Amino acid sequence: MKAVQFSDHGRRDVLEYGEFDDPEIERDEVLVDVKAGALNHLDVFTRMGLGALERLELEMPHIPGSDAAGVVDDVGTDVERFEPGDRVAVSAGLSCGHCEFCRDGDPTLCTDFQIIGEHVRGVHSEQAAVPAENLVPVPEGVDWETAAAAPLVFQTAWRMLVTRADLQPGESILVLGASGGVGHAAVQIADYLGAEVYATASTEEKLAYAADVGADHTINYDEENFADAIADATGGRGVDVVVDHIGKATWQDSLGSLAKGGTVVTCGATTGRNPETDLNSIFWNQLEVHGSTMGTPGEVDDVLELVWEGAFEPRIRKTLPMSDIQRAHEIIEEREGFGKVVVVPDSEL
Structure with a gap:
């Protein structure tokens, strides 16, 4: 597959769009054919190696991206919530599931809280392996740009x-x-x-x-x-x-x-x-x-239901091919326009 990636932290010129090993799913993961991804300022900090509390130590090359939407291609053996053909979007917060905060129902306070695209491999690629618990259903009629741009923000x-x-x-x-x-x-x-x-x-x-x-x-x-x-x-x-x-x-x-x-x-x-x-x-x-950081699964469901119904609208300032990822980062860094920047795999254009 092709993916946005970088092998060193730095300025925009470290970003490339090229061949990357196809993802393999674990038992609790879903393989998603990505139809659109969206950028956040988080992507700029990740590219520069700056985490929320300390410098990032990532396995290189790294695929960035915390927001994406697409169609389920395959599911792991333990996955029951989704099946091939389902429309899904990524909710990027990762939690351990067993610390006191996770047990109390607020995984955003997890002692090992991480974010897809920041701490682990992201989703700005033609395909992505995503834990089933980090996917939300996307109704028919919701366009891919909206589905990709809404979850994190x-x-x-x-x-x-x-x-x-x-x-x-x-x-x-x-x-x-x-x-x-x-x-x-x-x-x-x-x-x-x-x-x-x-x-x-x-x-x-x-x-x-x-x-x-x-x-x-x-x-x-x-x-x-x-x-x-x-x-x-x-x-x-x-x-x-x-x-x-x-x-x-x-x-x-x-x-x-x-x-x-x-x-x-x-x-x-x-x-x-x-x-x-x-x-x-x-x-x-x-x-x-x-x-405040991200949202709990219940909060995600509550707000995305309103997005899917049309009560809220993620405004899209620009849609670009993933191969133009350097320009996408430039728009974020230079604060050009209003709303979200979306990137689409070149194979989907």
Whole structure:
């Protein structure tokens, strides 16, 4: 088969699309003929060798990619949930299944939690061997781009807002980076939950897209400080929740945008993991800081059912052949456009 791959960490030029050994499935795995994959900023960090907590040590060459959808080609001897011909999408969180957190029903807290494409071989390839428990059914009528683009960002945003921040109707929320994958999912979910949604982006075109998917108020962070804009818009009160996946560049202003008793929830740090933190403002204003990673199987099912029904829409900024993977990474790194970048095996075009 052909696959996206790299043999060394580095810049975009380490990425290649070429021949790779065909995958062989284990007893609990499913062989998927991939129809489409989607990129996340995670793919950039993986390519560079940067894990969430430490530098990655991967078996090389490595196939990246945490998002994909396709058709079941074969199943392992222990697999009962799927059969050849089924339409499926990948949910990338891997857990051990037996630690105290897995037993308690929250595998995102697993002591050995890993992500397909980041810690183990990914799915940006013509075929992929995926554990059956990491696949979700895709109904007929859902296109492959949507099925590939939805799982990671929508489960991440759903857990952030519904489970971790407990966002309620009538509350106010600020979503940073609303043009990205998690950002545009968070805007839609917040609007669905009945919140008043503020969103930031860097261009008027991106802000228009954010408004189109549910933002009530938009802020161009290249033209004004978003914390000042929130203070002006709320009469100095601030918002109840801030979604910050940016990190070092925005952290202080995220805290400064919160109302007393407010919550900041984060799932990433694309500009740096070690921001300065004003502890005085946290304790004096009784702020809450919540981390969030991926979603539980139940959360995945809940949010993807809404995607399949059309309540939420993964916006696709660009669809490219997998052979153009360097350009796909460039779009993510340079923050071009709004929504998700999709890659399709050249053999499917």
